[in-house]
Amino acid sequence: MSRKAEVSNTIGLRVAVVAKQVPRTESLKLDGDTRLRRSGLALELNPHCRRAVAQGVALAKATGGSCIAYTLGPPDAEDVIREAVAWGADSGVHLCDPAFAGSDTLATALALAAALRSDGPWDVVLCGRSSADAETGHIGPQLAELLDLPFIGAAATLRISDGEAWARCELGEGWRDTRVALPAVISCAERLISPCKATPRARADVAAERVRRVTAAGLGPGPWGEAASATRVGSTRPVAVDRLRLRFTGAVEDQVSRAVAMLAERGVLSGIGDGPSRVLPMVPSSCGQMADRPRRGPVAVVVEPGREHLTRQLIGAAAQLAHQANRSVVATGTELPEAAELSSWGADQAAVITGTAVEEDVAEALAAWCVTIAPSVVLGPSTSWGREVMARLAARCRSGLAGDAIELDVADGRLVCWKPAFSGRLLASVTFTSDVQLATIRPGVLATLLPRSPSAGMPVELVKGRSRDRVVGTERVDDIGARSLQDARVVVCVGQGVPPDEYPMLDNLLGILHAELGATRKVTDRGWLPRSRQVGITGWSLAPVLYMGLGTSGTFNHLAGVAQAGTIVLVNHDPAAPGFASADIGLVADWREAVRTLVAALAGDRFRSPPT
Numbered sequence: 001m002s003r004k005a006e007v008s009n010t011i012g013l014r015v016a017v018v019a020k021q022v023p024r025t026e027s028l029k030l031d032g033d034t035r036l037r038r039s040g041l042a043l044e045l046n047p048h049c050r051r052a053v054a055q056g057v058a059l060a061k062a063t064g065g066s067c068i069a070y071t072l073g074p075p076d077a078e079d080v081i082r083e084a085v086a087w088g089a090d091s092g093v094h095l096c097d098p099a100f101a102g103s104d105t106l107a108t109a110l111a112l113a114a115a116l117r118s119d120g121p122w123d124v125v126l127c128g129r130s131s132a133d134a135e136t137g138h139i140g141p142q143l144a145e146l147l148d149l150p151f152i153g154a155a156a157t158l159r160i161s162d163g164e165a166w167a168r169c170e171l172g173e174g175w176r177d178t179r180v181a182l183p184a185v186i187s188c189a190e191r192l193i194s195p196c197k198a199t200p201r202a203r204a205d206v207a208a209e210r211v212r213r214v215t216a217a218g219l220g221p222g223p224w225g226e227a228a229s230a231t232r233v234g235s236t237r238p239v240a241v242d243r244l245r246l247r248f249t250g251a252v253e254d255q256v257s258r259a260v261a262m263l264a265e266r267g268v269l270s271g272i273g274d275g276p277s278r279v280l281p282m283v284p285s286s287c288g289q290m291a292d293r294p295r296r297g298p299v300a301v302v303v304e305p306g307r308e309h310l311t312r313q314l315i316g317a318a319a320q321l322a323h324q325a326n327r328s329v330v331a332t333g334t335e336l337p338e339a340a341e342l343s344s345w346g347a348d349q350a351a352v353i354t355g356t357a358v359e360e361d362v363a364e365a366l367a368a369w370c371v372t373i374a375p376s377v378v379l380g381p382s383t384s385w386g387r388e389v390m391a392r393l394a395a396r397c398r399s400g401l402a403g404d405a406i407e408l409d410v411a412d413g414r415l416v417c418w419k420p421a422f423s424g425r426l427l428a429s430v431t432f433t434s435d436v437q438l439a440t441i442r443p444g445v446l447a448t449l450l451p452r453s454p455s456a457g458m459p460v461e462l463v464k465g466r467s468r469d470r471v472v473g474t475e476r477v478d479d480i481g482a483r484s485l486q487d488a489r490v491v492v493c494v495g496q497g498v499p500p501d502e503y504p505m506l507d508n509l510l511g512i513l514h515a516e517l518g519a520t521r522k523v524t525d526r527g528w529l530p531r532s533r534q535v536g537i538t539g540w541s542l543a544p545v546l547y548m549g550l551g552t553s554g555t556f557n558h559l560a561g562v563a564q565a566g567t568i569v570l571v572n573h574d575p576a577a578p579g580f581a582s583a584d585i586g587l588v589a590d591w592r593e594a595v596r597t598l599v600a601a602l603a604g605d606r607f608r609s610p611p612t
Contacts, residue, residue: 060090106138498591
């Protein structure tokens with residue numbers, strides 16, 4: 001699915017590539033005390049950064065320019081630079097010093113930005129869309145903010161001509177076409193280009209003079225490393241998987257009969273089609289009148305246009321946090337729902353940002369607003385838009401940012417975020433040293449609270465934004481699949497074992513179960529279904545009553561996206577499929593036979609819930 005970037009009317013591009021070394025997923029092991037076993041970990045160039053290196057080398061070669069790779073890390077990380085040079089980069093810079101230890105994404109971006117400024121100017125700065133061990137995607141937009149450049153996120157196609165970059169970008173719910181003036185920071189999606197991969201021998205053969213080591217002193221007085229970091233990683237816990245792990249074999253009819261009987265016994269089939277999969281109690285009532293509360297220190301929610309479902313969940317979570325500390329909740333953004341609606345979801349006031357909804361403009365306006373209001377917590381969506389806004393805000397305000405959080409807590413009056421770490425095998429707690437605490441929340445992990453009675457006359461203020469017109473044109477293409485998946489009580493997910501021309505065979509099953517169709521990453525990588533249907537660590541996290549996987553092996557990275565599902569059913573003809581260990585019910589069968597038999601069984605009256 002890779003495409004070669006188009007280049008015309010351009011010569012001598014100066015390209016910088018920022019890359020990271022990460023542990024190989026298969027090498028991650030837990031000790032008996034559930035701690036990550038760090039000794040003996042196999043390390044590699046971040047898979048997402050491999051696209052950036054390949055694209056940087058291709059752009060340099062196509063224009064007769066140059067490509068230099070940058071990384072920050074311990075001595076072993078030099079291998080990242082060696083692989084980039086072995087692939088075709090002209091040289092590399094390794095930021096290596098004990099002073100860099102303990103760097104979070106903000107401290108890492110500060111150091112890399114200092115090195116890039118020293119060696120610049122650049123026409124293009126490339127990076128991977130995210131890091132495989134954390135999936136935050138913060139470095140790209142933070143570099144853009146620190147270097148005062150526009151940012152293009154998750155470019156799946158790229159064209160450079162006449163001093164401009166044109167890209168089609170992958171969003172969680174569709175695509176966005178973007179055009180910006182160079183120089184710019186661009187993150188590379190998997191579909192952009194085939195990854196670089198140099199052999200150990202080729203890496204070893206790279207001449208030492210092509211790798212330049214830079215220390216903290218070489219960048220300036222700092223601070224660097226832990227001293228520049230505004231977040232701290234604390235305790236970890238393994239991702240809880242408490243499943244029945246039943247695996248049926250034999251005749252498909254017998255397997256399906258046992259499975260459906262068990263689903264009925266567990267109450268999974270009751271109320272299918274009745275609405276959202278989970279609704280918790282009502283939004284907490286407002287803690288007194290606004291006049292009784294300090295103006296400073298509220299819990300703020302950054303509202304992305306067109307994301308009402310996610311906005312409601314974020315405001316509900318903010319209300320729960322604020323209720324514990326007698327603080328107010330402020331909803332802020334360029335396009336806000338009606339005041340009565342916001343109030344019923346948990347907001348006490350609103351701050352409307354004037355100007356465009358372009359990410360860098362929104363971040364600039366939010367930064368100025370934060371100086372005046374000094375919010376204690378700012379929550380935003382972990383979407384393409386939200387990640388850039390929040391990452392830019394963190395860089396501008398030098399505030400801590402926890403990305404992709406799936407749980408929120410309060411300890412000693414401070415925010416505690418729990419987020420997946422090490423390819424989702426662990427949940428790590430993240431706390432903050434900055435006054436303003438920022439977090440992006442992964443879509444689909446928060447519950448939708450019942451609305452409270454709206455208050456009359458919600459205060460609304462205007463926040464002046466700007467528009468530098470760096471982004472020349474943007475077109476967002478939505479897919480309703482993303483919103484439907486988040487609300488679905490039942491999700492049927494297809495893997496690469498289900499050919500796309502056979503998807504119509506699933507229509508009856510989807511109809512009987514009132515189910516939404518999801519997909520694994522390998523399916524969306526092949527373009528068989530849109531990225532908006534992807535479930536897993538790099539896709540949506542869902543909590544349906546029933547998840548059913550067809551033709552998928554059920555890898556950890558995929559099933560981590562439905563860890564909160566009520567019941568997991570997996571159908572695979574391979575009895576050794578890894579997903580059976582994380583499922584409640586496993587059917588060792590051909591998916592076609594299983595689907596036909598399931599449809600016949602579920603259509604029977606004795607398996608249908610009584611009418612309400």
